[in-house]
Amino acid sequence: MSIVVRNVNKNFGDFAALTDVSVAIPTGGLTALLGPSGGGKSTLLRIIAGLEHPDSGSIEIGGTDATNVPAQRRGVGFVFQHYAAFKHMSVAKNVAFGLEIRKRPKDEIAARVRDMLDLVHLSQFADRLPSQLSGGQRQRMALARALAIEPKVLLLDEPFGALDAKVRKELRDWLRRLHDEVHVTTVFVTHDQEEALEVADTIVVINNGRVEQIGSPDDLYDRPANAFVLEFLGPITHLNGVAVRPHDIDVVSAQSAADFPAEVVAGRITRLLRIGFEVRITVAPDAPAGAEVDPVSVTLTRSEARELALEVGQVVGLRARTGALVR
């Protein structure tokens, strides 16, 4: 089911949470709503779900106007960040809940619950209580519960937000694989650009209640529409007054700054950090007396740093790589 959001405005009192937001979400896609805290991502998701009503504009789901259709009749499954499970019910009962209130036949419910628990790899925990699961397992249970009713659309609001980095990463990979299996149109909210770049087919960048850009992860990363998208999608640093990604800077060594060609910025390494396979250096560019120039961050691989024998205090030259994205 495709989702079309047209010219949606939403105010809370005199605060504009969404301003003229239009987004087309393709059938079967995995779309991320990405942006900083307070930007309006959850509000947009809640409007798609029918939990919030837009002040103006429309929502179309599967080609039908759903703007005035109540949430329970939109055919959407919803998972929140702090998922409220029924604590006194087993995992299986939690997954069955949506089907039971829809009064589906008992054997159909049993079969569907089995399939769903299988899909999220929780079959062996069917009889446990939610409190006996880990955070990641509880999130998978929440997804199984949302998928059990065979939604046309799956909406996830920071589904992995409260989990630690390693579990988040596992669940991300798992969500991608699950989506490739079931192909339900999925929209998820995240403020984590890496999560969006890794999982989504399409990313909608939302900031201050407005859509900044919509595109594939590659489009956004390589062709950001504006400085906000450039900065939000990955680290940037400033070299010679232009914004550039730290891994798009070449480091050249020389005996003294006088050896560098004119386009190379000379400076001294003030900090050097090894993090996993990366080496991050901070370089204080040479500046005329009295002038202040911001330090430049550069990311290299360990072998590049080793080859240049980089160390704190060393004079190096910096230049944006050919083909680097600069702004």
Ligand SMILES: Nc1ncnc2c1ncn2[C@@H]1O[C@H](COP(=O)(O)OP(=O)(O)OP(=O)(O)O)[C@@H](O)[C@H]1O
């Ligand atoms: N019911 C409400 N009443 C008043 N203001 C609200 C309400 N819901 C949201 N807002 C405000 O609207 C803005 C957008 O909120 P929203 O939850 O959509 O942002 P978000 O991008 O999802 O942020 P986060 O990543 O922090 O969840 C915020 O400034 C928020 O305080």
